Amino acid sequence: ELIAQLQGESGYPYIMFSDNVNRVNTVDLPVKFSNLCTEILQPTITSEYADYHDRENDQIGLDVSCNLASGHMGNMIKNNTIKETVFSAMDVMNSVSLNTDIKHVPAVAKANKLNRSVGFGIMGHHGFIAENYILYGSDENIELIDVFFNIVNYYSLVHSMEMAKKTGQKFYRFEKSTYADGSYFEKRGQILPESPKVKEIFKDIYIPTDQDWAQLKQDVMTYGLYNSHRLAVAPNGSIGYVMSATPSLTPIKQLVEERTYGNSKTYYPMPALDKAEFMYETAYKMDKYKLIDVIATAQKHVDQGISFELGITSDITTRELQKYYLYAHHQGIKTLYYTRTQKLKIEECEACVV
Template sequence: MNRMVINRDGVREPIDVDKIREKLIKGCEGLDINMVELESHIDTIYQENITTKRIQESLINLTVSMTNFESSHWTNVGGRLLMMEIEREVYHGRGYAYNDFYKTITDLCKNDLYDNRLLDYTEKEINELNKHMVPDRDMNYDYAGANMFVNRYLTKYRGEVWELPQEVFMAVSMMLSLNEKKDRVEKVKKFYDVLSQKKISLATPILANLRVPNGNLASCFISAVDDNIESIFYNVDSVAKISKNGGGVGVNLSRIRGKGSVVNGYLNASGGVIPWIKIINDTAVAVNQQGRRAGAVTVALDTWHIDMEQFLELQSENGDQRGKSYDVYPQVVVSDLFMKRVEENQNWTLFDPYEVRKKYDVELCELYGDEFEDIYRTLEKDESLQIVKKISARELLKEIMKTQIETGMPYIFFKDTANRLNHNPHRGMIGNGNLCMESFSNFSPTKKFTATREDNIGISKNTLGEVHTCNLLSLNLAEIEDIELEEISILAVRLLDNTIELTKSPLRESDRHNELYRTVGVGAMGLSDYLAYRYLMYEESAEEVDKLFEKIALYTLKGSALLARERGQYKLFSGSSWDRGIFFGKEKQYYIDNSEIANEWAEVFEMVAAYGIRNGELTAVAPNTSTSLLMGATASVNPVFSRFFIEKNQKGAVPRVVKHLNDRSWFYSEAKKIDPKEYVHVMSKISRWITQGVSMELLYDLNKDIKAKDIYDTIMTAWKTQCKSIYYTRTIQKNSNIVREKEECESCSG
């Protein structure tokens, strides 16, 4: 008896066993698995009148359930079957699949799904690009990557998927090349190849928004709030606009007067920063990221601020619930002086920024280094100051540590280190880090708010500050060959520089920052894959990692110098450290005397002296926990949590498998088995070659004999080895293997 299925049109027809087998052969091709094992389960999924779609879904679920440590390639079969199913759905939905890219573009532009600028390309050019497209690259995704691609990035129309993965990469590449003056189609092909071969991973805003109308491409924003009601609510409005467009926001609150400070001449009238944080918190919740999730905001406060102790209680379970803000991400801004006081077990003094400003005409949060230390010591001697509190520096750090273990936060930003290595100190300073602590540059508050009226028209004016703005991508070290590193690093800088002209920023201050600095952030993922492939253990690889990221620093800098020759240098280049011949805190002679690639450094020093560079900031290493799944690589520059595990969520189970599990599994060092101080040592090697920062995540296994001193020593090691920031603190809870997780900012996930 023929077994009957119901096809897409609702018609009963005999099951086509040959077609199923053909898909299974393609799904298993080249993989170290036995297809017969899968075929033997086919009978178990058949039900009377089952749909063809349901059969395909059941086959995919079978491959997922069959994935284990010994047979990890079943997840690749699942990914391939899912991609084949999506191609089938697209074919039935819009009437064609691959091989008619011109029709794809015209149809999607007509339905406002694609940016009409794609039609700047001629039909002849698009047909040439169609021939360059490689549909079989869809087969390079495991189930986790394919599942993410389908559900997060493919454009949908009337609830159905309406584009295919290789079309995504080609359309994005076309947008990236819109403003190229020479060989535009060839540039498209180059961008397409590195994206579709997973050598470069784009941050979520670029991959999701670049080909759609009016999409924001920037990942990271940081603003500063001045100490007045106009600035406070202006920044609340800015948080709403950024969140609406899918960006992650950092907000510096250190200028706001503390609790008990003067308001309109009345002492004890100020409620301090905590009430304003609650408003920011509620704004982030109310204005979600394009319907996907609540907005993501980190609020930053300097450790000398009089409200610091209350700030540390923002997310703790104890205390007055009216002072809690559970949807923001607190970070503390730490000076070298504070860390020295901790080390020497000395007192630390908290001040009210308003009182300091009124008496000394100085904005304490805008100072760092010797200038900060001089005025801070003067303030400590001033007995006339009224809003002052002396505490133990070490006890304050203990409170920070305690809160980190309980909540994963606050993040820590080492302000003096970041500003000491800032390449643009001639124009300002860096007040704190962004949402994922990897992206930061100069920023300043908008000031001088005035409002006038002309008849029935209200006119508001202000003096624009600068909102740090950065577009991100990651080099996928799991896929890049050593011989390709220079070319792809240079191409990555060009790619990101192109996005600056294409993006639609939600803020004028963001546009201004882009115009002045042209900040980009080339990052990295797949470091653990890179090391395992070379039979290197993570915790023993500090010197190898140091050399790798030195090359990335050199090549990205070279790429920006080449762009400067072609397009001009960034506006604030003159007077910068780059202009003065100081790269990463060191002059040319250091590289000549100490680097194994001294000749290449000498060449780049000459290029920068001749042409300048195109981008004020070049590199930033994001956590990219989610998009590393898409790329089939380990996240960021971190060790893996586990070589193999099944991630279970509301949508089902997803196997998480490292790239080289079959032949190099034991060279994947698991984070829970690495001493956090050894991890920090590797991070410090990377950080010294990054112009911005690295999302350094600490992990403590509380099942081990972890003492407060171990955590203290790890933080002190991070400071002493010149790390710029500490991102999230994860813990493995006692008597379990479960890590207390956090939600990642999608914007930084590239």
């Protein structure tokens, strides 16, 4: 109750459900914490440092590394470039991991060298579904997310396996991971669209089959994986706008967002307001349980976390907020980022204000 009260007042603290995180942890070391934005979930080993003049006896552990990239979900689907985008992003992130000079933070440098952990995520989700006249949190939305992230997960695994095969390098302690014994793949397989609208969206996109997944399982068990971690959905609160995309996987907060930079203001209208304004429902107004269902559906396919912001109105009770937390935990959500509160005010048409 105290946590709910504090979050309603300030948006803090962030929450990590450690049991959910470690229940599906693919490696044999525990995840103890996340990064600030709550999407990076990697095991750590605490370093032990000797006295200043005895540094040769330092025991360097493993620390977290954030090598991130995001793809524009709408463009990936419309241009039929899911595989190409994932592969290109993995190449870029691997290059960053290999070429980063961080010797002055030795535990991070060591983790970078041994694990080469990366985090590919997406932006533009809410804008894309609005353009396709799909409501956030609807059955069609959940179906689309399930199909899309299953494909993204598949290609990220393929790329990591191919890099391991090419270089002969597996991430640290791969042999003790759920990839090595094949158990990770027990619940993996083809996910096909069922509703007419989602079928139409994926009609020209190749969806990996059960046979593809079975072959991938054998390849991973044979050659290993180059990266200990592959997927993480970052907030993308600013870079999304540069890409003309709605931020991350979460719903929009306003139809027209105002940003102040220095002495000037920038207004960013959400995509397709001219034809699909009525399809947008803001994070503050939408059914939070449906929102959680969307995030939880993506989370099944994301090996790390999703930067998940919860939007509430100022009249919410702490009891109701607690129910959201409990439901999120029950659905397998790993982390909760900001809880953002909107003060109740007179309703007005945001799309007409600017």
